[in-house]
Amino acid sequence: MREIMTGDGSMTFHSEAYGESYHSITGAVEEAFKKFVEPTHIAGLADLGMVSILDVCFGLGYNTAAALDKILEVNPGCKVVVVGLEKDREILSRIPGLSPQIKNYHVIKELVKSNKNEDSIINNYEYTDKNVRINLLVCDALEGVKSIKLKFDIIFHDPFSPKKNPELWTEDFFRQLRKLIKPDGILTTYSCAGMVRRNLKAAGFEVKDGPCVGRRSPSTVAVPV
Ligand SMILES: C[S@@+](CC[C@H](N)C(=O)[O-])C[C@H]1O[C@@H](n2cnc3c(N)ncnc32)[C@H](O)[C@@H]1O
Incomplete structure:
Protein backbone atom coordinates (compact mmCIF):
# COMPACT_ATOMS: atom_id res chain seq x y z
CA MET A 1 0.00 0.00 0.00
CA ARG A 2 1.71 3.21 -1.05
CA GLU A 3 0.76 6.81 -0.28
CA ILE A 4 -0.44 9.12 -3.05
CA MET A 5 -0.85 12.88 -2.74
CA THR A 6 -3.98 13.82 -4.70
CA GLY A 7 -4.74 17.00 -6.64
CA ASP A 8 -6.42 18.82 -3.74
CA GLY A 9 -3.51 18.17 -1.38
CA SER A 10 -5.19 15.28 0.47
CA MET A 11 -3.56 11.90 0.89
CA THR A 12 -4.83 8.56 -0.33
CA PHE A 13 -3.27 5.14 -0.95
CA HIS A 14 -2.78 2.76 -3.83
CA SER A 15 -3.90 -0.82 -3.19
CA GLU A 16 -1.60 -3.43 -4.72
CA ALA A 17 -4.27 -6.09 -4.13
CA TYR A 18 -6.83 -4.24 -6.29
CA GLY A 19 -4.43 -2.31 -8.54
CA GLU A 20 -6.37 0.90 -7.85
CA SER A 21 -6.21 3.93 -5.61
CA TYR A 22 -8.67 4.44 -2.78
CA HIS A 23 -9.79 7.79 -4.17
CA SER A 24 -9.78 9.84 -7.31
CA ILE A 25 -6.28 11.20 -7.81
CA THR A 26 -7.75 14.57 -8.78
CA GLY A 27 -8.74 15.06 -5.12
CA ALA A 28 -9.62 12.59 -2.36
CA VAL A 29 -11.35 15.04 -0.03
CA GLU A 30 -12.99 16.79 -2.97
CA GLU A 31 -14.42 13.42 -4.04
CA ALA A 32 -15.88 12.78 -0.57
CA PHE A 33 -17.66 16.13 -0.45
CA LYS A 34 -18.70 16.49 -4.08
CA LYS A 35 -19.53 12.92 -5.18
CA PHE A 36 -20.82 11.44 -1.95
CA VAL A 37 -22.06 14.12 0.46
CA GLU A 38 -23.34 17.05 -1.60
CA PRO A 39 -25.61 15.07 -3.97
CA THR A 40 -27.65 13.90 -0.94
CA HIS A 41 -30.30 15.88 0.97
CA ILE A 42 -28.02 15.98 4.00
CA ALA A 43 -28.45 19.69 4.83
CA GLY A 44 -32.25 19.35 4.97
CA LEU A 45 -31.97 16.29 7.20
CA ALA A 46 -29.50 18.07 9.46
CA ASP A 47 -31.98 20.91 9.85
CA LEU A 48 -34.56 18.40 11.04
CA GLY A 49 -32.10 17.21 13.69
CA MET A 50 -31.34 13.55 12.88
CA VAL A 51 -29.29 11.85 10.13
CA SER A 52 -28.47 8.15 9.73
CA ILE A 53 -25.76 6.98 7.32
CA LEU A 54 -24.56 3.59 6.10
CA ASP A 55 -20.97 3.95 4.84
CA VAL A 56 -20.25 0.88 2.66
CA CYS A 57 -16.48 0.52 2.20
CA PHE A 58 -15.43 2.91 4.95
CA GLY A 59 -11.70 2.89 4.03
CA LEU A 60 -10.07 6.01 5.46
CA GLY A 61 -13.46 7.35 6.58
CA TYR A 62 -13.34 10.46 4.37
CA ASN A 63 -16.99 10.14 3.32
CA THR A 64 -18.27 9.86 6.90
CA ALA A 65 -16.01 12.70 8.09
CA ALA A 66 -17.12 14.96 5.22
CA ALA A 67 -20.76 14.18 6.06
CA LEU A 68 -20.12 15.16 9.70
CA ASP A 69 -18.65 18.48 8.55
CA LYS A 70 -21.72 19.29 6.49
CA ILE A 71 -24.25 18.13 9.10
CA LEU A 72 -22.66 19.88 12.08
CA GLU A 73 -22.10 23.06 10.08
CA VAL A 74 -25.84 23.22 9.32
CA ASN A 75 -26.95 22.15 12.79
CA PRO A 76 -24.34 21.70 15.55
CA GLY A 77 -26.98 19.97 17.68
CA CYS A 78 -27.93 17.37 15.06
CA LYS A 79 -27.86 13.71 16.10
CA VAL A 80 -25.91 11.49 13.70
CA VAL A 81 -25.81 7.70 13.55
CA VAL A 82 -23.28 6.04 11.24
CA VAL A 83 -22.71 2.35 10.52
CA GLY A 84 -19.55 1.65 8.52
CA LEU A 85 -18.51 -1.56 6.76
CA GLU A 86 -14.86 -2.25 5.96
CA LYS A 87 -13.06 -5.56 5.66
CA ASP A 88 -9.42 -4.43 5.68
CA ARG A 89 -7.70 -3.57 8.97
CA GLU A 90 -4.60 -2.38 7.14
CA ILE A 91 -6.34 0.63 5.63
CA LEU A 92 -7.84 1.47 9.03
CA SER A 93 -4.34 1.37 10.53
CA ARG A 94 -3.34 4.27 8.22
CA ILE A 95 -5.98 6.64 9.63
CA PRO A 96 -3.99 7.94 12.66
CA GLY A 97 -1.23 9.23 10.35
CA LEU A 98 -3.56 11.35 8.20
CA SER A 99 -4.66 14.98 8.46
CA PRO A 100 -7.06 15.64 5.58
CA GLN A 101 -8.77 19.03 5.30
CA ILE A 102 -11.92 17.76 6.99
CA LYS A 103 -12.77 19.47 10.30
CA ASN A 104 -14.27 16.41 11.94
CA TYR A 105 -11.59 13.90 10.93
CA HIS A 106 -10.52 13.77 14.60
CA VAL A 107 -13.73 11.75 15.14
CA ILE A 108 -12.52 9.08 12.72
CA LYS A 109 -9.15 9.02 14.47
CA GLU A 110 -10.88 8.55 17.85
CA LEU A 111 -13.04 5.81 16.35
CA VAL A 112 -10.08 3.68 15.29
CA LYS A 113 -8.45 4.07 18.71
CA SER A 114 -11.44 2.26 20.20
CA ASN A 115 -10.21 -1.22 19.32
CA LYS A 116 -6.55 -1.48 20.14
CA ASN A 117 -6.30 -5.23 20.43
CA GLU A 118 -5.35 -6.34 16.92
CA ASP A 119 -5.54 -10.01 17.90
CA SER A 120 -8.97 -9.78 19.40
CA ILE A 121 -11.92 -11.33 17.67
CA ILE A 122 -13.90 -8.17 18.42
CA ASN A 123 -14.64 -6.71 15.03
CA ASN A 124 -16.32 -3.51 16.13
CA TYR A 125 -15.03 0.00 16.47
CA GLU A 126 -17.30 2.42 18.29
CA TYR A 127 -17.33 6.15 18.82
CA THR A 128 -19.90 8.12 20.77
CA ASP A 129 -20.16 11.78 21.80
CA LYS A 130 -23.19 13.93 22.58
CA ASN A 131 -24.19 14.14 18.90
CA VAL A 132 -22.47 11.38 17.00
CA ARG A 133 -22.55 7.59 17.25
CA ILE A 134 -20.42 5.53 14.85
CA ASN A 135 -20.28 1.76 14.71
CA LEU A 136 -17.66 0.43 12.29
CA LEU A 137 -17.98 -3.28 11.52
CA VAL A 138 -14.80 -4.91 10.28
CA CYS A 139 -16.25 -7.57 8.04
CA ASP A 140 -17.06 -8.51 4.48
CA ALA A 141 -19.82 -6.09 3.46
CA LEU A 142 -21.67 -8.99 1.80
CA GLU A 143 -22.17 -10.52 5.25
CA GLY A 144 -22.25 -7.28 7.22
CA VAL A 145 -25.32 -5.91 5.46
CA LYS A 146 -27.31 -8.97 6.54
CA SER A 147 -26.68 -8.25 10.22
CA ILE A 148 -27.88 -4.62 10.19
CA LYS A 149 -31.32 -3.91 11.60
CA LEU A 150 -31.48 -0.10 11.12
CA LYS A 151 -32.76 1.82 8.11
CA PHE A 152 -30.74 4.74 6.78
CA ASP A 153 -31.36 8.18 5.30
CA ILE A 154 -28.14 8.03 3.29
CA ILE A 155 -25.99 5.22 1.91
CA PHE A 156 -22.47 5.90 0.65
CA HIS A 157 -21.50 3.07 -1.71
CA ASP A 158 -17.76 3.28 -2.37
CA PRO A 159 -16.05 -0.02 -3.32
CA PHE A 160 -13.17 -0.29 -5.77
CA SER A 161 -14.28 -0.34 -9.41
CA PRO A 162 -16.90 -2.78 -10.74
CA LYS A 163 -14.11 -4.54 -12.65
CA LYS A 164 -11.92 -5.06 -9.56
CA ASN A 165 -14.55 -5.38 -6.81
CA PRO A 166 -17.51 -6.89 -8.74
CA GLU A 167 -19.25 -8.57 -5.77
CA LEU A 168 -20.34 -5.20 -4.36
CA TRP A 169 -21.93 -3.95 -7.61
CA THR A 170 -24.37 -6.82 -8.19
CA GLU A 171 -28.16 -6.74 -8.23
CA ASP A 172 -28.13 -9.02 -5.17
CA PHE A 173 -25.95 -6.67 -3.15
CA PHE A 174 -28.00 -3.64 -4.18
CA ARG A 175 -31.12 -5.55 -3.08
CA GLN A 176 -29.58 -5.88 0.38
CA LEU A 177 -28.92 -2.13 0.41
CA ARG A 178 -32.47 -1.47 -0.82
CA LYS A 179 -33.76 -3.22 2.32
CA LEU A 180 -31.69 -0.87 4.49
CA ILE A 181 -32.67 2.47 2.98
CA LYS A 182 -35.59 4.59 4.21
CA PRO A 183 -38.38 5.31 1.67
CA ASP A 184 -37.05 8.86 1.19
CA GLY A 185 -33.39 7.84 1.43
CA ILE A 186 -30.58 8.46 -1.08
CA LEU A 187 -27.65 6.28 -2.17
CA THR A 188 -24.60 7.88 -3.79
CA THR A 189 -21.88 6.06 -5.71
CA TYR A 190 -19.17 7.25 -8.09
CA SER A 191 -19.75 4.90 -11.04
CA CYS A 192 -22.16 5.60 -13.88
CA ALA A 193 -21.47 2.30 -15.70
CA GLY A 194 -24.49 0.88 -17.55
CA MET A 195 -24.23 -2.42 -15.70
CA VAL A 196 -24.19 -0.66 -12.33
CA ARG A 197 -27.27 1.38 -13.14
CA ARG A 198 -29.12 -1.67 -14.52
CA ASN A 199 -28.37 -3.59 -11.33
CA LEU A 200 -29.52 -0.66 -9.17
CA LYS A 201 -32.77 -0.44 -11.15
CA ALA A 202 -33.35 -4.20 -10.97
CA ARG A 216 -16.24 13.96 -17.80
CA SER A 217 -18.68 11.25 -16.68
CA PRO A 218 -21.18 11.78 -13.86
CA SER A 219 -21.52 9.83 -10.64
CA THR A 220 -24.82 8.14 -9.74
CA VAL A 221 -27.53 9.06 -7.27
CA ALA A 222 -30.13 6.35 -6.55
CA VAL A 223 -33.43 6.58 -4.67
CA PRO A 224 -35.78 3.72 -3.77
CA VAL A 225 -38.94 3.32 -5.88
C1 LIG B 1 -12.45 2.96 -2.86
S1 LIG B 1 -11.99 2.40 -1.27
C2 LIG B 1 -13.09 3.29 -0.20
C3 LIG B 1 -12.61 4.65 0.22
C4 LIG B 1 -13.35 5.17 1.43
N1 LIG B 1 -14.77 5.34 1.21
C5 LIG B 1 -12.72 6.40 2.03
O1 LIG B 1 -13.39 7.42 2.19
O2 LIG B 1 -11.52 6.33 2.33
C6 LIG B 1 -12.75 0.79 -1.25
C7 LIG B 1 -12.75 0.10 0.11
O3 LIG B 1 -13.58 -1.05 0.00
C8 LIG B 1 -13.08 -2.06 0.85
N2 LIG B 1 -13.68 -3.33 0.43
C9 LIG B 1 -13.53 -3.96 -0.76
N3 LIG B 1 -14.28 -5.08 -0.80
C10 LIG B 1 -14.92 -5.14 0.39
C11 LIG B 1 -15.86 -6.06 0.95
N4 LIG B 1 -16.28 -7.14 0.27
N5 LIG B 1 -16.33 -5.81 2.19
C12 LIG B 1 -15.92 -4.72 2.89
N6 LIG B 1 -15.04 -3.81 2.42
C13 LIG B 1 -14.55 -4.02 1.18
C14 LIG B 1 -11.58 -1.95 0.64
O4 LIG B 1 -10.86 -2.55 1.69
C15 LIG B 1 -11.40 -0.43 0.56
O5 LIG B 1 -11.11 0.10 1.83
Missing part, protein backbone atom coordinates in the same frame (compact mmCIF):
# COMPACT_ATOMS: atom_id res chain seq x y z
CA ALA A 203 -32.85 -3.98 -7.20
CA GLY A 204 -35.60 -1.36 -6.82
CA PHE A 205 -33.85 1.99 -7.21
CA GLU A 206 -34.46 4.86 -9.59
CA VAL A 207 -31.16 6.33 -10.80
CA LYS A 208 -30.04 9.72 -12.01
CA ASP A 209 -26.80 11.49 -12.80
CA GLY A 210 -24.77 12.86 -9.96
CA PRO A 211 -22.14 15.55 -10.50
CA CYS A 212 -19.10 15.26 -12.79
CA VAL A 213 -16.07 15.72 -10.55
CA GLY A 214 -12.52 15.32 -11.81
CA ARG A 215 -13.68 13.58 -15.02
